[in-house]
């Protein structure tokens with residue numbers, strides 16, 4: 100018997116809101132009818148850093164939030180960001196969401212959501228503040244690592260299972276940051292100016308999928324403004340689109356400190372206010388939370404008759420619904436923490452998201468026949484990456500570094516030696532969580548390179564592990580990168596290593612594209628992301644061929660920053676107006692990522708969207724359609740045979756793009772509308788099928804404000820990456 104049932108036995112007198120045989124909406128109305136105005140207002144704002152009150156008088160429990168999105172954040176003090184000092188709040192860190200997106204594997208996304216949801220449930224959290232799905236617009240965005248790449252369809256497909264996995268646990272996913280939070284610099288003082296086509300075709304579809312297909316129970320407003328209103332109380336984004344057009348019935352949670360105005364917070368779609376900086380807070384008043392925009396100021400407006408209670412009832416209904424879906428669901432599972440299954444999930448997602456960018460001369464996988472000498476070089480081979488980066492920083496039970504992973508795997512079959520190569524950021528602290536690593540090193544760059552080169556010369560294989568880290572102006576919240584280049588003199592070091600040893604692999608650890616001026620000098624390049632607790636094991640399994648790499652890029656690696664439309668056409672970061680608000684036009688419109696590369700044709704990216712190699716090879720047969728033309732409410736089925744023509748088992752991500760051959764409005768050359776990840780043994784062949792319906796053919800008509808599929812000629816393009824087209828099937832929409 101559940102706790103609720105033991106306190107209020109189910110009998111004739113049981114209030115409807117406690118009777119879980121009754122429909123949720125009936126329970127919501129019943130609870131609402133018993134609440135005072137003050138109780139409703141109390142529910143709409145925080146009472147501590149991460150929690151808001153329920154209704155104690157009615158036995159409705161508190162709501163506890165936690166970051167998200169890569170693991171469960173350690174406990175902080177009631178009213179401080181400092182650590183609460185718990186000794187049992189370490190977690191499993193899962194790979195960053197860029198890595199999850201790079202798996203292109205919906206089942207792994209479900210596993211990710213289920214696993215992190217179990218950890219959240221075990222820690223008694225109501226809401227995970229994640230996943231993040233802001234579109235990758237510029238490689239300078241310090242927070243891209245927390246998101247799912249540049250393509251709205253890929254992000255939408257990958258976010259849905261994550262949400263479902265989390266919410267199976269009776270824990271809400273809070274999808275963030277809605278919307279147009281595409282970089283970090285000036286994040287509180289940027290007003291995005293974007294046309295409706297780009298808004299609806301590029302920046303909103305993943306959120307729409309999260310709401311309509313994922314049934315997300317919560318969504319987080321963004322810091323930036325749109326149409327001169329903050330994302331956390333935005334009439335257009337929250338009321339008109341999210342709750343109006345999409346029918347969202349969950350709660351809108353503010354980002355921490357994202358609320359700025361009581362009147363807008365009341366009317367423009369916000370339901371729960373968190374993290375505001377009030378005078379009370381900075382002056383240390385004990386009633387700081389009562390000073391929130393949706394606290395006493397709201398109550399005063401109601402009591403004086405300035406505003407009514409219609410909006411309040413709507414907010415309270417949504418919050419009650421959240422309670423019945425989560426904390427008050429007596430059938431929800433209990434969760435689990437740091438289980439072997441969770442580590443296995445983290446490891447598999449990490450390995451399957453790693454992208455083999457280049458493998459000239461088949462340097463990889465490393466052959467272990469003759470006891471090779473392996474040199475591991477670079478700070479990121481040893482640096483803990485789960486601490487830092489902002490709110491996604493974690494306190495982990497363990498983290499296997501790339502060096503440890505390689506050493507463990509090579510034990511007895513190879514010798515491994517390490518040289519630092521460069522010193523990046525030797526610090527390791529976030530919010531009081533301290534890695535305890537002493538990475539200080541006072542040697543000069545020349546000394547570090549000399550040592551690394553000497554080691555490289557005397558080794559059979561060299562694995563350089565570098566890239567970015569989680570420090571400010573790298574992959575880190577609240578700041579952007581200064582440029583596309585690798586920091587800390589790594590380019591010079593890599594070039595020296597390439598000269599010293601022809602069997603060089605560069606493992607780039609980052610959540611962002613980086614420039615690779617040495618791309619022609621280095622035979623093997625691996626994109627390894629921030630991989631969490633099992634990082635080293637995931638990396639080693641790919642380098643040594645225990646796992647055949649199968650990840651593909653969820654965003655374009657541009658050759659240079661000027662090839663990125665946000666930088667070429669502007670604007671980034673926009674120009675401040677007389678009030679200090681950066682008015683930022685998204686001049687590139689719908690032409691983001693590969694949509695831009697395809698359009699301007701002139702420049703080749705360093706690595707295209709959807710690119711990723713394998714240790715085996717796949718042959719694509721000719722794609723065919725089951726019919727030549729479709730009716731507006733019909734479908735076309737595209738079939739393509741894929742064969743593993745190499746000598747080891749592997750996975751291939753087969754991509755389907757649609758091209759509209761003639762349309763009234765400008766359209767991208769092609770757009771991703773389907774993908775399948777298939778596993779094939781050597782010699783095995785499989786037929787992959789895609790179903791195309793009208794949705795895949797539509798553009799957003801900004802004049803009529805609706806999705807339109809124009810009759811005429813289309814092409815179904817089957818490809819291995821956005822730049823590697825294998826088969827084209829023309830068809831017609833009647």
Ligand code: BGC
Pocket residue numbers: 166167228275354355490
């Ligand atoms: C971040 C959110 C995060 C929140 C709570 C904010 O600074 O933007 O993503 O969930 O803090 O830590």
